[in-house]
Amino acid sequence: MREAWAKFVRPSRTQLAWGIALCLVALAVVVQVQSTQSRDRYAGMRGDDLVQLLDGLTQESERLTDEVAALERTLEALQSGADADEIARQEAQRRADGLAILAGTQPAVGPGVRITISAPEGRITADLMLDAIQELRDAGAEVIEINDSIRLVAQSWVSESPQGLLIDDQSVELPIVIEAIGDPHALAEGARFRGGLVSQVESQKVGGSVAIVESPEVEIASLHHPRAPRYAEPA
Amino acid sequence: MGDATDRRPPDVTVVTGPSARTERALDASMELLNSIQRDTIDPEYAAVASGGHGRSRAPVLVVVIGLIAGLMFTTSGLRGGLRAADAVSARTELITQIDQTEQRIQELRAQGNQLSIEIEQIEREQLGDAHVLSEPDLVWSGLISVSGPGILLTISDNPKDANGTIVDQDLREVANGLWLAGAEAISINGHRLSARTAIRQAGAAVTVDYRSLTTPYRIEAIGDPGALGSAFTGNSGGSWLSFLSRNYGVTWAIERRSELLLGPDAGLGVDHAGVA
Known part of the structure; x- marks a missing residue:
């Protein structure tokens, strides 16, 4: 020793x-x-997550830059006086159209994707559908329609009943067809993202399949028929 | 309804495996050192003891091998350290970029809002009553601020349990439950939900329209204050939260509010879609 x-x-x-x-x-x-270790509010975020977050933010900032530029042009045209009246009318129409599209009260058309989900009965859960909708919105979807009949709006909800999946109180039959207007490539990529819609549906647990078709023109004809708000007032 | 049971994979922690492995590894390395000492020194002693003149080259080899190994370990260790330093600076760079972009987005949003207000004013002067947007559409879409009675739902992480951290899926289920319960407008930590709002996850943070949020989550919902709370508690949204609170210690509370004020979803609009 x-x-x-x-x-x-x-x-x-x-x-x-x-x-x-x-x-x-x-x-x-x-x-x-x-x-x-260490570091502030991004602690727990890996490099990949940060890159992803930055990507989203950069896209958003580019979109806003374009929007601000367009607004500046409009304002300039309105102030120049020449055909300010006509421009004002066009601008008002553009705004009204945008509003009606977001509120779901007018049919919409534009580039986008058509996603068909096939799966055995009862395997597509409300949570999976909610996730799919969020993914599409994240990828920039402007208008979404389910099965050519349900126009999604801000207030749309998904639920499960003994009869199957319900969206806004309407039953959703299989196969589920989701049509979305937006940048077709971004929308398709959003659905194919690792851990996203395609991998979830094609997992062993669900055992389904997904077909995605990018299209230069997707037409969404179904409308949302809102009642007058009872509690919310413009402020 | 909301089958929350498969929310997260169960935590698998093997207690005996890794530590047993470490012990074995330690023994093995000791054995190696011992054998080096044994095998190299013993022949030398033997040679000296026997008075032989053939000196063994083994000690020299040991020193050389030891030095090479030491150098390899050291350089790889140093390089690892440098790489880590690189990773730190890359990360700092990323975070700086994120902060700058967030700042830029805020400025652009403010700029856009200001321009919209000016444009609207001129339009109103020029077009008069022809320029009237549908008020219900404005309220439902999230384009304008709204006020009204409703509920305030507060959800907090349980810091003592990794599973007690609220993720995007949880807030998605909660928002869905509130819409199902009849909410007319919803904000999460001041961010109004519209048809284009995405509730997503970026690492540890939940993002709403790419803005990262932190606990506690304050969810304001306009609707019938009494019916909204009870309908939510009874539907998939409420059972999702009950599951989280029962199993992971997440806390949540509903308060009735006679007057809530929800801001608009700034920058809301469409670029690709047109009226058919």
Whole structure:
């Protein structure tokens, strides 16, 4: 025992080299561990997540830049006076159209995708549908319609009943066809994203299949028929 | 209704496996060191003891191998450290970019709102009553601020349980439950939900329209204050929250409010869709 101790306090050169090397390795490990910890409100976000977040933000900022530029042109045209009346009329019409499309009270047309989901009866849950809708909105969907008959609006809800899936109190039969207007490529990519709609539907648990068709023109004819709001008032 | 049971995979923690592995590894390395010492020193002693003149080259080899190994470990360790430092600076760079872009978005939104107001004023002067947008559409779409009675639903993470962190799926289920219960307008932490709002996850943060939110989540919903709360508690949204609170210690509460004010979904519009 004493011998072992003596050996320990008087290491050979080799042991010393090992010791120093291990010390440095430990140091490197500590540095690495520290670098992955720490940091503010983005803690817990991996590099990939941050890149994804930045991508979304950049897209949004580009969209807003275009929008602001368009508004500036409109304002300039309105102030220049020449055919301000006509421009005012056009602009008002554009705004009214946009509103009606968002509220679901007018039919809409534009580029987009047609997604067909086939699956055994009862496997498509309300949660899966909710997730799919969020994914499409995240990818920039402006108008969404289910099975050529249900026009989705802000207030739309998904639920499960003994008879099957319900959206806005209307039953959703299989196969489910989702049509969405927006950038076709972005929408298709949104659905194909790892862990997204396609991988969920084609998982063993659901055992279904998804077909995505990008189209330069998707027509959405179904309308939402809103009642007058009872509690919410313009403020 | 909301089958929340498969929400998260069960936590699998193997307690014996990794530690047993470490012990074995430790023993093995000790054995290696011991054998180096044994096998290299013993022949040397033997050679000296026997008075032989053939000196063993083994000690020199040990030193060389040890140095090479030490150098390899050290350089790989250092390089790992440098790589980690690179990762840190790349991360800092990303976060700076995110903050800048968020700032830019806020400025653009404010700019757009200001321009819209000016344009609307000129239009009103020029077109008079011909320029009237449907009020119900404005309310339902989320394009304008609305006020009215309703409920305030507050949800908080349970910091002591990793599963007690609210994720996008939870807020999605909650919003869905509130619409199902008859809500007319909803805001999450001040962000109004429209037909284009996406509730998503980016790492640890829940994002609404790419803006990251943090606990506690304040969900304001305009509707019949009494019926809204009870209908929500009884539907899939309420059972989802009950599941979270029972199993992961998430806390939530509903308060009735006689007057709520919900801002618009700023920057809401369409670019690809036209009226057919």
